[in-house]
Every structure is written in C-alpha cells, then in structure tokens.
Amino acid sequence: EVAHETDPLDFDVMLKLGWTHNTMKDDRSAIRWFKLASHAPEPTVAKEAAQAAANLEPQFQRVRVSSWIFPLYSSRWKNVFNYSQVKTEFRLRGVPLTPYISTRFVGDIRGRMHSQGEQPMPQFLSETAVIFALGLMTPTRHGVTGWAEAGLSVSYLGRRPDSGLARPDYRGGVSFARGWGRLLGGPKRGVFFETNDDAVFVSRFQNDLLFYSQNRVGYTLPPFGGTHVQFYFNQNLTADRLRQYWANFAEFGPGMKVRFAGLPQSMFFTVNVLRGVFTVNRDNPGPARFRDVRVGLWYAR
Missing domain, CATH: 1.25.40 (Serine Threonine Protein Phosphatase 5, Tetratricopeptide repeat)
Structure with missing residues (x-):
C-alpha cells in the first residue's frame, strides 16, 4: 500500500x-x-x-435474493423447455450453512405426448411442475457447493397419472463449476476450458442419484463492438445409480456462446449441435443414437 x-x-x-x-x-x-x-x-x-x-x-449481504432462467429449444423433441429458480438466502453470523427458500420451475410447452405406434414416446418430457422448498447450502469453496432441500412439487398440468397434483420433493447434491483460460467477457482472446459437474439425489425419480458432467473446450474471440463470442466443443456425460436408459448417455458436438453488446453480463445465447448415444438401452423404446440442435438463453441476477 x-x-x-x-x-x-x-x-x-x-x-x-x-x-x-x-x-x-x-x-x-x-x-x-x-x-x-x-x-x-x-x-x-x-x-x-x-x-x-x-x-x-x-457474500456479505444478510439476505440475498437471486434468480436465473434458462429457456431452451430442442430439435430432437421439437419442444421448448424452461428451467428457472428464485432463491432467497439468509446468511446467519457464525453459522456455517446458509438456509434458503426456493421456488423452481421445470416445464415445457408441449406438456405431454401421446403414444405413437409400437414405440411410444415418453408421456412427459419434463417435470411440468413448480417446486417450493426449504433448503441448506454450504459456502462455495474452490468451485464446490453442497446443498439439500425438502419441499412440495405441484404439477401445473393438474393431476398427472404418474404423480398426482402434488407430491413431497426431496433433492440435494454437490456441484462443481470451474473455468480456465480466456473465459467469456474477458478483454483477451485465447483458449479456454469449462466444466460443470453435479451429483444430485432426486426423490421423485425413484430416489435416484444422477451424475452430470458437462465440459467445453474452445476458443474465445476478441470482443468486437461490445459483443463477446466463444466457439467450443461439447463433451457431456450423464449417468445414474438405477441405470435407467433415459439417464445414461453421452453427447458430443460443436457449439457457440454469444453475449451481445448492450445486454447484461449475465445474459448470453447458446447454440449446440450434438450427437448422442445411450450407454444403457434396456427398456429404451427408441434408437440407441440421436441428434439434437439446442438453442438456449441464459440469464441470472
């Protein structure tokens, strides 16, 4: 000094x-x-x-309200999905865990699909629910965060044949997020690598434990006119404890991320062109391989 x-x-x-x-x-x-x-x-x-x-x-606010939203179009399902959450955290002095109140939305535009021929499609492509919960989370250390919550999942479609109108919902897990190199929003161009890894327990999926690993390696272009662009290659892997076919697959393919000038720093668009293969095919009514083009918008505050 x-x-x-x-x-x-x-x-x-x-x-x-x-x-x-x-x-x-x-x-x-x-x-x-x-x-x-x-x-x-x-x-x-x-x-x-x-x-x-x-x-x-x-980190020094006693009460903090945060939110995020991620609408996503999938060419594979010809559907628009939406994932979002509003969370209010209460930081208590001298308490290592942070209690919070959460409202999640997990849904899609089509809502339900009917059986087609001998290979029926899944009747529901998302949880189609609003989930109200109370939870606890750990401080984030070196990109790692632990969390657990208990709540109530309410279907916005009314009474579903597989879950009724409302049901208890328990979920929790450990998340790891980290990036290296020239990340989006920086002043310089260069190579980068990002990873998002989660282990999540979800009671509504037969008390299943799911594992997600999403990885991107690519190149960040120099900013031009306030617009930031990344090109990358995806390497994603999903698995679960119960070995259910829909939760066991790998995906690969190119993608890009764009944050346009004038938009908030936490808002960006993504386009990913993926080829996937199921690693478990027992009870799978469809083909073992698939293709998907996903266009999404991420915003957090």
Whole structure:
C-alpha cells in the first residue's frame, strides 16, 4: 500500500491491491479497493474493478435474493423447455450453512405426448411442475457447493397419472463449476476450458442419484463492438445409480456462446449441435443414437 500513498490516483495500483487482498481472503478490504479502482478513467480497469466488487459483495449481504432462467429449444423433441429458480438466502453470523427458500420451475410447452405406434414416446418430457422448498447450502469453496432441500412439487398440468397434483420433493447434491483460460467477457482472446459437474439425489425419480458432467473446450474471440463470442466443443456425460436408459448417455458436438453488446453480463445465447448415444438401452423404446440442435438463453441476477 506504500505505492498507493506515493501516488493516490494510480488506479492500476488500486486494482492490484484489490486482487492482493482477495488472494489473502480479506474480501472486505478487496471490495474497498475495487470500488476505488472502478472510478478509473481507463475503461478496462474500471470495468474489471466494478465486476470484481460486484462478484464479492453478495457474500456479505444478510439476505440475498437471486434468480436465473434458462429457456431452451430442442430439435430432437421439437419442444421448448424452461428451467428457472428464485432463491432467497439468509446468511446467519457464525453459522456455517446458509438456509434458503426456493421456488423452481421445470416445464415445457408441449406438456405431454401421446403414444405413437409400437414405440411410444415418453408421456412427459419434463417435470411440468413448480417446486417450493426449504433448503441448506454450504459456502462455495474452490468451485464446490453442497446443498439439500425438502419441499412440495405441484404439477401445473393438474393431476398427472404418474404423480398426482402434488407430491413431497426431496433433492440435494454437490456441484462443481470451474473455468480456465480466456473465459467469456474477458478483454483477451485465447483458449479456454469449462466444466460443470453435479451429483444430485432426486426423490421423485425413484430416489435416484444422477451424475452430470458437462465440459467445453474452445476458443474465445476478441470482443468486437461490445459483443463477446466463444466457439467450443461439447463433451457431456450423464449417468445414474438405477441405470435407467433415459439417464445414461453421452453427447458430443460443436457449439457457440454469444453475449451481445448492450445486454447484461449475465445474459448470453447458446447454440449446440450434438450427437448422442445411450450407454444403457434396456427398456429404451427408441434408437440407441440421436441428434439434437439446442438453442438456449441464459440469464441470472
């Protein structure tokens, strides 16, 4: 901090002090330096500092409300799915776990499909439900978060033959998310790798334990006109404890992610062209291989 005292208007020094305190796990001091650096006349310094402060501040809020939404079109099912959640977290001083209230929506436009010939399609392609729950989550450490919740799943289609109108819902698991290299939104181009890995227990699927691993390796283009673009190759794997065919498959294929100028930093579009193969085919009414084009929009706040 001697360098800052020598030149109090050196915003690069303020930014570096913010990262130094963040590395030392002193995030309160880091936020103070990032906020000072966010007033820099250099746009790249100001933007990096403002984003760093915004990323660190939520951990000190006593009550935090967050939400995300992910509508997705699938050419395989000729259907639009939607996944979303609104969550209110209550951070209690001295308590290692964070309690929260959650409302999830998992559904699709078609709702239900009727049997066709000798190879019937699944009657329901999603949970078609609003899920109200109380939960607990751990702090995120090195990209790992644990969580568990108990609630009530209510079908928005009315009474379903397989689950009725409402049923208890218990779910929980461990999530890992990490990225390396030139990630989307950065000022430089280059190679990157991202992974999202989950182990999730879901009571409504016969008390099943599901495993998801979604991996992307690719190249981030330099920003142009405020628009950020990535091209990548997907390598996805899904499996479960009960070895049900619909939960055991691998997918591969190219994709792209775009964040257009003027949109929030947490909003981007995705296009993925995938080829998949089921790794378990017992009771599978369809072919062992499939193709799918998925177009999605992700937004979180």
